[in-house]
Amino acid sequence: AQSVTQLDSQVPVFEEAPVELRCNYSSSVSVYLFWYVQYPNQGLQLLLKYLSGSTLVKGINGFEAEFNKSQTSFHLRKPSVHISDTAEYFCAVSGSFGNEKLTFGTGTRLTIIP
Amino acid sequence: GAGVSQSPSNKVTEKGKDVELRCDPISGHTALYWYRQSLGQGLEFLIYFQGNSAPDKSGLPSDRFSAERTGGSVSTLTIQRTQQEDSAVYLCASSLGDRTNYGYTFGSGTRLTVV
Numbered sequence: 001a002q003s004v005t006q007l008d009s010q011v012p013v014f015e016e017a018p019v020e021l022r023c024n025y026s027s028s029v030s031v032y033l034f035w036y037v038q039y040p041n042q043g044l045q046l047l048l049k050y051l052s053g054s055t056l057v058k059g060i061n062g063f064e065a066e067f068n069k070s071q072t073s074f075h076l077r078k079p080s081v082h083i084s085d086t087a088e089y090f091c092a093v094s095g096s097f098g099n100e101k102l103t104f105g106t107g108t109r110l111t112i113i114p
Numbered sequence: 115g116a117g118v119s120q121s122p123s124n125k126v127t128e129k130g131k132d133v134e135l136r137c138d139p140i141s142g143h144t145a146l147y148w149y150r151q152s153l154g155q156g157l158e159f160l161i162y163f164q165g166n167s168a169p170d171k172s173g174l175p176s177d178r179f180s181a182e183r184t185g186g187s188v189s190t191l192t193i194q195r196t197q198q199e200d201s202a203v204y205l206c207a208s209s210l211g212d213r214t215n216y217g218y219t220f221g222s223g224t225r226l227t228v229v
Binding site: 006009032034036041042043044045046049051090094096097098099100101102103104105106107 | 118207218220
């Protein structure tokens with residue numbers, strides 16, 4: 001089984017500043033890793049995913065994440081945030097085999113301060 | 115359809131009543147998942163359907179919860195004798211296959227309030 005820890009429940013950031021949202025996972029098998037974003041009153045939308053290959057993954061809206069196997073981390077970063085990035089961000093993990101399901105973290109609420 | 119459709123979007127029910135929540139997945143998606151999102155608790159897995167296989171019900175919190183998927187398409191999540199702790203947003207997602215590498219497409223959810 002896998003688990004995900006998002007240590008920061010809330011992150012306030014000034015507009016145009018960089019941001020990093022932390023995600024650590026635990027698994028005894030090889031994994032797939034995902035970041036989802038949830039805008040107010042909407043469902044979750046896939047931001048990016050790591051399946052294999054390059055450890056630096058680029059997603060939509062200028063976000064990127066880096067898979068670090070030794071530190072079991074998959075932190076999400078953006079060099080300059082915008083007001084429209086205000087949302088809740090969820091990290092998720094699954095095993096890389098069939099009949100798996102995603103296990104989600106508790107989420108990080110990103111608030112952009114004008 | 116173009117996306118995952120859930121109905122109703124909001125449901126207020128009295129404690130002890132039964133409720134049914136509906137999910138219409140993307141056409142052709144063989145995998146369907148139900149999650150529950152409670153304040154400050156992230157997404158809690160409830161149940162997973164894949165094709166014609168027996169569903170993975172390991173996340174259902176009690177025997178008051180059940181789900182079915184008819185014809186490999188529409189799914190209904192039923193909560194019997196609702197309790198106040200059942201209040202949450204219930205999210206449905208679908209995926210192309212049994213491997214998570216495709217990612218999930220989520221619906222907008224049903225907000226359930228038990229009063």
